[in-house]
Amino acid sequence: MALLDVQDLKTHYFTLRGSVKAVDGVSFQVGKGEALGLAGESGCGKTTIALSLLRILPSGGKIVGGKILFREENLVKLKEKQMRKMRWKRISIVFQGAMNALNPLFKVGDQIVEAIRTHEKVKKKEAWKRAEKLLETVGIEPSRATNYPHEFSGGMRQRGLIAMALACNPELIIADEPGTALDVIVQAQVLKLMSELKDKMNLAMIMITHDLSIISETCEKAAIMYAGKIVEQGEIATIFKEPLHPYTQGLIGAFPNIKAAKRRMTSIPGFPPDLLEPPTGCRFHPRCSHVMDICKKEEPKSIIVSGNHYVACHLITA
Amino acid sequence: MSENVAVKVTDLKKWFPVRKGFVETLFSRKQSFVRAVDGINFEIRMGEVFGLAGESGSGKTTTGRLLLKLIEPTSGDIYFKGKNIIALPGKELKPLRRRMQIIFQDPYESLNPRMTIRNILSEPLRVQGTMSSEAEIEARVKEILETVELMPPEEFILRYPHELSGGQRQRIGIARGFILNPEFIIADEPVSMLDVSIRAGILNLMLNLVEKFNASFLYITHDLALARHMCDRIAIMYLGKIVEMGSIEKIVYEPLHPYTKALIDAVPVPDPTAERIKVVIKGEIPSPVNPPSGCRFHTRCPVAMEICPKEEPALIDVGKGHWVACHLHK
Numbered sequence: 307m308a309l310l311d312v313q314d315l316k317t318h319y320f321t322l323r324g325s326v327k328a329v330d331g332v333s334f335q336v337g338k339g340e341a342l343g344l345a346g347e348s349g350c351g352k353t354t355i356a357l358s359l360l361r362i363l364p365s366g367g368k369i370v371g372g373k374i375l376f377r378e379e380n381l382v383k384l385k386e387k388q389m390r391k392m393r394w395k396r397i398s399i400v401f402q403g404a405m406n407a408l409n410p411l412f413k414v415g416d417q418i419v420e421a422i423r424t425h426e427k428v429k430k431k432e433a434w435k436r437a438e439k440l441l442e443t444v445g446i447e448p449s450r451a452t453n454y455p456h457e458f459s460g461g462m463r464q465r466g467l468i469a470m471a472l473a474c475n476p477e478l479i480i481a482d483e484p485g486t487a488l489d490v491i492v493q494a495q496v497l498k499l500m501s502e503l504k505d506k507m508n509l510a511m512i513m514i515t516h517d518l519s520i521i522s523e524t525c526e527k528a529a530i531m532y533a534g535k536i537v538e539q540g541e542i543a544t545i546f547k548e549p550l551h552p553y554t555q556g557l558i559g560a561f562p563n564i565k566a567a568k569r570r571m572t573s574i575p576g577f578p579p580d581l582l583e584p585p586t587g588c589r590f591h592p593r594c595s596h597v598m599d600i601c602k603k604e605e606p607k608s609i610i611v612s613g614n615h616y617v618a619c620h621l622i623t624a
Numbered sequence: 625m626s627e628n629v630a631v632k633v634t635d636l637k638k639w640f641p642v643r644k645g646f647v648e649t650l651f652s653r654k655q656s657f658v659r660a661v662d663g664i665n666f667e668i669r670m671g672e673v674f675g676l677a678g679e680s681g682s683g684k685t686t687t688g689r690l691l692l693k694l695i696e697p698t699s700g701d702i703y704f705k706g707k708n709i710i711a712l713p714g715k716e717l718k719p720l721r722r723r724m725q726i727i728f729q730d731p732y733e734s735l736n737p738r739m740t741i742r743n744i745l746s747e748p749l750r751v752q753g754t755m756s757s758e759a760e761i762e763a764r765v766k767e768i769l770e771t772v773e774l775m776p777p778e779e780f781i782l783r784y785p786h787e788l789s790g791g792q793r794q795r796i797g798i799a800r801g802f803i804l805n806p807e808f809i810i811a812d813e814p815v816s817m818l819d820v821s822i823r824a825g826i827l828n829l830m831l832n833l834v835e836k837f838n839a840s841f842l843y844i845t846h847d848l849a850l851a852r853h854m855c856d857r858i859a860i861m862y863l864g865k866i867v868e869m870g871s872i873e874k875i876v877y878e879p880l881h882p883y884t885k886a887l888i889d890a891v892p893v894p895d896p897t898a899e900r901i902k903v904v905i906k907g908e909i910p911s912p913v914n915p916p917s918g919c920r921f922h923t924r925c926p927v928a929m930e931i932c933p934k935e936e937p938a939l940i941d942v943g944k945g946h947w948v949a950c951h952l953h954k
Contacts, residue, residue, distance in 0.1 A: 494890035573825035
């Protein structure tokens with residue numbers, strides 16, 4: 307049984323211009339100690355999935371269908387009070403934008419203490435000790451707990467956020483774009499740290515990123531999202547070596563590999579659709595080079611190709 | 625100077641003074657500087673794509689701005705087609721500006737939101753006064769829109785930047801850069817704000833245009849994986865200095881400087897069969913206000929020697945146009 311089993315999740319944002327179907331029928335599973343990479347372009351619904359899992363959607367956003375089973379408990383049905391017990395103790399998140407995710411007015415240590423004391427009944431002193439220990443785990447001098455965020459460099463702030471996410475020993479960590487806004491070397495340091503922690507603590511992880519190479523470096527499974535849907539998912543070896551969906555193929559083709567021979571990169575024509583009025587049928591059809599008549603009319607179902615390799619494309623079904 | 629050099633830079637420096645508070649100025653007379661660019665030498669050949677790569681704070685953007693004299697250098701010389709542009713008065717510089725252009729990083733902020741696409745694109749033509757009639761300008765604007773694949777041009781000409789997507793905006797930025805048929809183009813992180821699926825299209829467009837106009841191209845980036853597929857030659861910068869320079873193949877496959885090695889090892893590879901991230905060097909780029917003594921990389925270098933903190937290594941040619949500044953290679 308998978309640790310997290312998301313079934314047909316639908317999250318919509320209700321705006322004055324109509325409802326935005328940010329996540330529209332998404333299913334995936336994450337096992338214990340497993341890392342799933344969620345990839346896609348901006349606006350495809352990656353972050354909305356993260357916010358839905360923790361049920362911290364901004365106003366206007368609502369889960370309108372589907373189940374989120376965490377250890378067979380449906381998080382969608384939980385009361386807010388029960389949900390609070392899940393957050394941080396079972397599922398935590400490393401937010402996007404390391405530079406601004408910490409409160410500049412409080413010491414880093416105090417912010418971690420706050421996270422601990424909100425969820426567990428611990429004395430302040432003890433919590434502070436734990437905070438120092440956490441900072442040590444992520445490679446920051448424990449004495450720096452008394453520093454304010456502005457005294458930290460970008461990489462240290464990102465580490466601080468990871469420490470905070472680990473504060474209550476969660477089973478699942480969601481990392482939302484953990485590498486962006488960091489320099490390559492610092493990004494490599496952070497990704498390496500996350501992989502090591504994951505192995506050491508047997509954490510399940512969801513790595514949300516637009517950068518396929520980050521997924522290839524840190525995850526076991528990958529799910530490719532396009533316009534609110536997962537178009538393909540499977541083991542990373544399968545996804546990178548035998549991608550079946552034209553979007554996955556395009557995305558991989560658009561990605562430069564520093565170790566490969568010099569070549570012109572391929573691009574996907576057009577741009578991502580407006581989710582207020584997504585294209586009919588397969589949402590990728592206006593940009594797809596293999597488009598058929600059926601693609602415009604009927605939405606392709608996600609089918610198993612082999613093992614746990616899922617694809618939603620009429621080319622495969624037909 | 626050899627014939628085929630488009631831009632040559634010698635010992636270029638840009639030090640920005642650090643502003644101090646009132647109280648501080650009472651107690652200390654010493655002015656401190658951010659040494660953004662601190663003595664660099666390189667040349668860009670005709671029709672070449674030259675890359676400038678490094679982490680943030682390494683001085684790559686400042687270098688780009690200096691080359692176009694958008695900011696004044698502290699010292700050093702910049703030659704454009706054999707002519708030193710540092711000494712030139714504004715009047716003589718203006719016709720040169722037509723021949724050198726820049727494409728900025730952020731397509732959301734580098735286009736004036738109050739101007740239509742027609743005005744944005746025709747302004748360089750008007751400023752330079754190259755075209756005599758309105759009809760001529762109109763025709764040129766339409767032509768360049770077609771060149772950057774915004775078709776039909778009639779549909780874009782009256783729009784405002786906010787009506788375009790990020791990728792389309794950057795195409796306008798490119799059109800503006802190329803509308804005067806420049807001989808030298810600088811692109812400062814032109815795709816870092818764009819989505820992956822759109823990036824490749826923009827980069828290929830730029831390469832095609834550079835080829836078509838036979839222009840020289842300076843590509844400034846932090847993304848070595850992209851640089852690998854864009855550039856002919858590349859220079860790696862660290863804290864205002866060039867630490868290594870050479871053909872892109874040499875730099876990627878046979879890097880000599882420990883920093884270049886670290887930088888290339890840190891680039892994630894989209895290939896699950898490849899070895900995962902190996903050893904990563906520690907720490908982050910130090911402040912350019914008080915850069916480390918000697919070799920600036922010695923504080924993070926895994927193979928630092930006794931001499932490194934004492935003496936600054938010179939950038940030397942180790943053969944076949946491969947330059948490196950490291951005490952290990954002498």
